Amino acid sequence: MAAAAVDGSAMREPAAGRGELLGRELELTVDRVAHGGVFVAHHEGRVVFVPDTLPGERILARITEDLHAGYLRADTLAVLESSPDRQEHVWVAAALDRPPAERAGGAEFGHIAPAAQRALKRQVLIDALTRTGRLAPAEVDALAIDVRPVPGEPDGTRSRTRLKLHVDEQGRVGPYAARSRHVVPVDDLPLATIGLERAALAAGRLPGVRSLDVVAPSTGAAFVVAHPGGGGPATITEHVDERGHEFRLEPTGFWQVHPSAPAVLTAAVQQALSSGPLDPSAANLDLYGGVGLLAAAVAGLAGPSLTITTVEGDRRASEHAGQNLARYPAAHARADRVESFLRHEQVRPDSAHRSAVVLDPPRSGAGTEVVDAIARRGPDRIVYVACDPVALARDAARFARYGYRIGTLAAFDLFPNTHHIEAVATLHR
Structure with a gap:
């Protein structure tokens, strides 16, 4: 039990110092959205940036970074009290039931109902x-x-005609996990158009390749450009x-x-x-x-x-x-x-x-x-x-x-x- 102060009130535990919270699991209440696809909670007066959540949710999170000026970064581990705007994630590979290090990046609002995404x-x-x-x-x-x-599509899937994917040392293809260089192998790409998804997944294992540009132009078939390795047509044509x-533009041009x-x-x-x-x-x-x-x-x-x-x-x-x-x-x-x-x-x-x-x-x-x-x-x-x-x-x-x-x-x-x-x-x- 904390010792009593002179005025009879309970003494507070001292705030954690720099780095002392790393690895700690905390229950947090999420306050608001922030720029960059993360949300804001607070702990002992410090701001905590945390993904995979929503304003109003009560979550269990693990502190992963102690940033400058009193800011922390955390991973969401579980939702204790969910928002009515939460939906089943549109991409299983990015869902909350995966370990944070194995969640595919690039669909950070996929757990949020579309109208709520736009409101945020x-x-x-x-x-x-x-x-x-x-x-x-x-x-x-x-x-x-x-x-x-x-x-x-009403749920925002099948909305991308271009993807950058990466290849790990075993030649497996996938996106990076959020804020990392770790490749997450995947067997579906629901944000991609059907043609783009088929072209990307047909690539199979690619030892010696670092990354892929996958492109589905509005004219012609989808294709893959490997780095290193090349591929694709000389130019492509887009209809507006x-x-x-x-x-007309380069195959991997903007x-x-x-x-x-x-x-x-x-x-x-x-x-x-x-x-x-x-x-x-x-x-x-x-x-x-x-x-x-x-x-x-x-x-x-x-x-x-x-x-x-x-x-x-x-x-x-x-x-x-x-x-x-x-x-x-x-x-x-x-x-x-x-x-x-x-x-x-x-x-x-x-x-x-x-x-x-x-x-x-x-x-x-x-x-x-x-x-x-x-x-x-x-x-x-x-x-x-x-x-x-x-x-x-x-x-x-x-x-x-x-x-x-x-x-x-x-x-x-x-x-x-x-x-x-x-x-x-x-x-x-």
Whole structure:
């Protein structure tokens, strides 16, 4: 029994020091969702990040990491009191009844009902805009944020046309376990399209191979590219919509993974730009343009006379963009890093001020140099396509220093059964 304090109250046990909780099993109550597919609980005043759970659940967890500044990381071992939003996991290989080290990564929201997944993603996006983006609650409310489902299976399975898989020393193929380099061999891939799953599982054992890219293009059969080893066609062709728009790209070049994503994002960018006419003679830009998907969306909205330059650092992707945009005579492709292009661009101020800029940066965001260069250019409208809410919020806060504010924001559940989200924001002065 704890000794009595002078005032008669029971003395508290001292809080555990750094590292003393490693390996301990604790009962925790989960408070909320956090960015990155994990959830937040607390123990003795310390934040505990834990996956495979839901807000409101009571769980048994094991502490696995003692992070800096009083943060801990844990694995969920069992659910003692479950949320009504919990469902049977869509992927047996990632389910809670497996040991944490043997749970397949890549489906961290697969235990959550689809509508609840979207509600959690909405909350993460709102948190990012208020905490990182420094938007006032009234500004966020005015955006009426909703994470929209997209066409596909109701449970979010069969929603991926591209996968990166890994190979262990015995040649067995599978994803990594979460936050590890341990390969989890699997005999199904329910998030993949049927063709993608068949191609991946048909590979069998692959001694000497480190990893696989498995691709199911919208035209032709699914295929596997081994590293090292190669494979696959020289190029592939993707169809975006029923109007027959085609895009050629490298077999493992960047393309949206959800079958509906190219059409959804094309429509979202066009909607974001529809607040007023585009100036066809202005120096319009598509940054991080890949093979020209969003440049084509802009040109398709304004017509073939629209001047637009798509900038992409990958030379082969830029070459494909030039070919893919051939039907738009005033569209041009530049192979260059975005930072370098903006640093050296020669453009008349009046043309820049009348322009629209579309950017689709990597998950890390555009960053200070690119944001500053775009803002100093002074475009009429900026459309920011984001696959990471915190990066979007951070860059939006930087744009706000130049007077640009988010006017509209649309969010889409293009990565169901994961924590990822795609958002399209329009910024105006």
